[in-house]
Amino acid sequence: MINFEEELKKFHPSLEVEDAEDAIYNQDMTDMADLLVKMIKESEEKANEVS
């Protein structure tokens, strides 16, 4: 049986035009490629420190 209150919690306010700018600026843009490049750089720095 559907519980109205529980289902209602799954609905969230939709993005309004006024909020679009904030939404664009605050979007987390980090992707897997960024993480990979960061990890490679860190490992290279560690290797340089050891040598």
Next chain:
Amino acid sequence: MFCYSCGCQLSEYDFCTGCGADVALYKKIMCVSNLYYNEGLERASVRDLSGAIVSLRQSLKFNKNNVEARNLLGLVYFEMGEAVSALREWVISKNMRPEKNIADDYIDKVQSNATRLDSINQTIKKYNQALIYCHQDSRDLAVIQLKKVLSMNPRFVHAHLLLALLYIDSERWERAERELRKCIDIDRNNTRALRYLREVELMLAPEENVKQPAKKKRDEAVRYRSDNEIIIQPLNVKEPKKNGVSTLVNIGIGLAIGMAAMYFLVMPAAQSNAKNAAQDIIARISGESDAKTVQIQELEAKIASLQGEYDSLQQELDGYTGESGTLQTINSLLRVATTYLDNPEDIMVTAADLETIEKNVVLEDTSQEFQALYQKLLGSIGPQLSETYYTEGQEAYRMGDYAAAIESLERAVYYDAENGDGWFYLGQAYRQNEENDKAVAAFDQVIERFPETDRARRAQREKEAIAAEN
């Protein structure tokens, strides 16, 4: 595909031919991103929009620069009625690839029609308002709002879903089913819509199950074999009797049954429809009334606030322009200054005017400039005036009129607090007038202001004499 390190075009090798960086894992990430993009495209092409959103988001998690995936994600959002989310994706996409980007066209198409954009924004605002109504338990108002939203933006999937949920909550199963079907027409594989629909179908199914046995009953018949033929004799069918009276009776019964059916089946349905329509109108009017009431309350609050501000400003203005206002006071002081400058010898008039000002005004509340001018005038005439009052007081004291002497001597020390004889004679006058406390206070002033003087010693002796008398 370009090298993350030097930006050189990558070849089929697992290293960059430009800088030698190991790009095996990087290439795999790019491939996974493309894989998810393909999956998203496939899902979008069969109208599995919510599934497409999941795939395309995954694709962007692997490669945020996958412009095609981002553009498609925007398109899917737009198709689901979420224009602002779509614009967000397209703007980011355009930012990543400013030239030769289809997102540019999409943005232009949306933004070129300001009315359409405003209408979209209105629908989103109304949807958010409906959501607030739901949380406030004003479900009728929420239904009205959502109907408006869907009349303006029929592709808004979340609005369909919320409206269906409200119908389910109020057990209007047919309407809920209609909304969910519309929702599924837009987004074929919307999990939430499918879940709601299953629930709605379960609630609608019992009615169908009830009807089926009735059909079976009607179909029931007696079958028997006679020689090689199967004879089917339906039940509840009677051979018509060839009797005119019975035919008339049957017609009468038929009419009666028809009217009864009309009365019991059709009329309640019509009444129910009329009632529903009336309730809808009442709910709409109630919604409008609530909105107007809120508007009126806001305006009343605004009026009260403005009235308060007006009263405060009026009071402030009165403070400046009233009879005892700042402007009047300043004018009075300026008049006193003019009088004094015109006739510096006639200090009694100046003194009287200064006393009037002092009575009417709290000096501490006036401006520094006002106080400075007042003190300057007082300082200019003070010692001379003090001497005049002192002479008057001394004369009255000699004549034995101690009350008059006190009055004059008080003024003498007011205009010049350093008038030592004034303080001493004031003390004496008080003592003669049998006001010993005030006399002691006046002698104390002499002792404090002129210590180690003959006058102070005399004052001390007077104090001791008063103490001895008591």
